[in-house]
Amino acid sequence: MRKDKRRSPWDDFFLDIDDDFDDMRRRMNRILERIIENDSSFDGNPMIYGFSMRVGPDGKPRIQEFGNTTDPSNYQESRREPLTDVIEEEDRIRVVVELPGVVKEDILLDTTEDTLNIEVDTPNRRFSRKLDLPCCVDPESAKGTYNNGVLEVCLTRVERHKNSKKIVIE
Numbered sequence: 001m002r003k004d005k006r007r008s009p010w011d012d013f014f015l016d017i018d019d020d021f022d023d024m025r026r027r028m029n030r031i032l033e034r035i036i037e038n039d040s041s042f043d044g045n046p047m048i049y050g051f052s053m054r055v056g057p058d059g060k061p062r063i064q065e066f067g068n069t070t071d072p073s074n075y076q077e078s079r080r081e082p083l084t085d086v087i088e089e090e091d092r093i094r095v096v097v098e099l100p101g102v103v104k105e106d107i108l109l110d111t112t113e114d115t116l117n118i119e120v121d122t123p124n125r126r127f128s129r130k131l132d133l134p135c136c137v138d139p140e141s142a143k144g145t146y147n148n149g150v151l152e153v154c155l156t157r158v159e160r161h162k163n164s165k166k167i168v169i170e
Contacts, residue, residue: 079128097151104146
């Protein structure tokens, strides 16, 4: 740095962040090396797990887990959780799911008015995902298409049926 240039308080701030990221990268590399060395079931495929946040049509934030594993600590026994995106539209819900290497005959879908279950169980591919839908849907309206490893399921929105019974007081 030139002597005639003044140092800003931000200079040290960004220098500290760079050092923190370098330290974090070194730690993560050590952890991954230990996993690869000690886990004979590790097949080189990445394990992904995280959260996404969106604002729904009602203006409220929606937080959703994503990833390709339901239990990162038990990789060999777990089913992979497919990457999934739930898109709320005015009159329907679209669910887009990545299922690479799967044929459509191996995909099992089951829906209720507030959940969608996706299952694939083959010797080479095991996917599982139970989605809590952001609103009520008509299970009979479900339509699915599958092309190039991407499943799209469309469900029509419905008003929640409130089962109530009037009580007569005697």
